[in-house]
Amino acid sequence: MTILRQPTRAGVRDAAAKVAAILPPTPLFVAEIRGVPVMIKAESLQPIGAFKIRGAWHRLTAIAPELRDKGVVAFSSGNHAQGVAWAARRLGMPAVIVMPSDAPAAKREATMALGAEVVAYDRMREDRIKIAGHLAHARGATLVPPFDDPWIIEGQGSLGIEVLTQCAEMRLPDPAQVIVPCGGGGLAAGVTLALPDAQTTIVEPEGWDDMCRSLAAGWIESVGDSPPPTACDALQTFQPAQLTFDVLSRRGVTGVTVSEAEVRAAQRWAARKLRLVVEPGGSVALAALLAGKVQPAPDMLIVLSGGNADAEAYAKVLSSND
Known part of the structure; x- marks a missing residue:
C-alpha cells in the first residue's frame, strides 16, 4: 500500500475533536494492582464495544x-x-x-x-x-485497513487526548507509562503520538508477538508459519505493517507477551474488581500487570481495548480458576 501521508499529533488532535463531537468519553477508573493505584481506560464501553470506533x-x-x-x-x-x-x-x-x-x-x-x-x-x-x-x-x-493507515492511527490516538482531559478533570497525573494491547499496532502508534512524553509498552499473546519481536530486532518479523491457537482473536496479526512499526520503533516502544492463562485471569479480575466484561485481546495489558510482566506505578495508564467477548467462552472463563 502506498502511504501518501504520515500520522501526526496534529492529526490525532483533529481526530479527538471529531470523536468528542459525537461520542461521550469512556470511563477512566483508578484501581489498585498489587497495592499501587493505576489508571484504567475502559474502551470496552464504547458503543461498538471497542476502541476501533x-x-x-x-x-x-x-x-x-x-x-x-x-x-x-x-x-x-x-x-x-x-x-x-x-x-x-x-x-x-x-x-x-x-x-x-x-x-x-x-x-x-x-x-x-x-x-x-x-x-x-x-x-x-x-x-x-x-x-x-x-x-x-x-x-x-x-x-x-484496520491499522496500516494514517487516519486510522490518528483516530485511535484520540484515546490519549481524551485521557489527558480526564486526568486534568480528575486531578490525576498525566500518564508517564502506557500499557496497551497490540495486534497491528494502530492503537499503540496513535497513543504514542498523543502522549509523546509517556513510555509505551505493548502487550501481545504468546506466539502472536510479531510486533514485540520486530521492535526487539529492529526490523519487521512475522509470527511464522504455525502460530499457536489463541483466544485473542482481535490480536492475530501475522506481521506488522511498516507504518505502525516505524511509529513505534522511532519512539523506543518495548513489548511483553502474556499466556492464555494470564489473559483469562485478567478477564476474571476485570469482572470482579471493575464489573467490566473484557474480551481476551482487550485484557492483555491488564494481564501483563497482574502477572508481574510490568510493574505498576501511580502514573501508569492501562487500556482495556475491547469487550466483545463470546458469551459461551466468557462463561467458561468466569467459571474456571486456572
Whole structure:
C-alpha cells in the first residue's frame, strides 16, 4: 500500500475533536494492582464495544463526499469491522467487511446488524488484504485497513487526548507509562503520538508477538508459519505493517507477551474488581500487570481495548480458576 501521508499529533488532535463531537468519553477508573493505584481506560464501553470506533470515524469522515456513495471495504476479525460498519451507517455509506470464517459469532452478527455486508475467508489459507483489495477495486469503494493507515492511527490516538482531559478533570497525573494491547499496532502508534512524553509498552499473546519481536530486532518479523491457537482473536496479526512499526520503533516502544492463562485471569479480575466484561485481546495489558510482566506505578495508564467477548467462552472463563 502506498502511504501518501504520515500520522501526526496534529492529526490525532483533529481526530479527538471529531470523536468528542459525537461520542461521550469512556470511563477512566483508578484501581489498585498489587497495592499501587493505576489508571484504567475502559474502551470496552464504547458503543461498538471497542476502541476501533475512533479510527473508523476519523477515516470515513476524511473520505471526500463525492466518493462516499461508493462505500468502503474493510477487513477485520470483528472490532474494526463493527467500527467501520457503525461509522458507515451514520454517514449513509455502504460497507463490505472481509471477516475470517472463525471470527466470534457475536462480532460477525453485530457487524451485520449494523448494516454491513460480510464476506468470509479462511484466516490461515487466504489473504484478506487481496480479497478486500479486489472487492474495493470492483466496486470503486475506499479500502479501510484496520491499522496500516494514517487516519486510522490518528483516530485511535484520540484515546490519549481524551485521557489527558480526564486526568486534568480528575486531578490525576498525566500518564508517564502506557500499557496497551497490540495486534497491528494502530492503537499503540496513535497513543504514542498523543502522549509523546509517556513510555509505551505493548502487550501481545504468546506466539502472536510479531510486533514485540520486530521492535526487539529492529526490523519487521512475522509470527511464522504455525502460530499457536489463541483466544485473542482481535490480536492475530501475522506481521506488522511498516507504518505502525516505524511509529513505534522511532519512539523506543518495548513489548511483553502474556499466556492464555494470564489473559483469562485478567478477564476474571476485570469482572470482579471493575464489573467490566473484557474480551481476551482487550485484557492483555491488564494481564501483563497482574502477572508481574510490568510493574505498576501511580502514573501508569492501562487500556482495556475491547469487550466483545463470546458469551459461551466468557462463561467458561468466569467459571474456571486456572
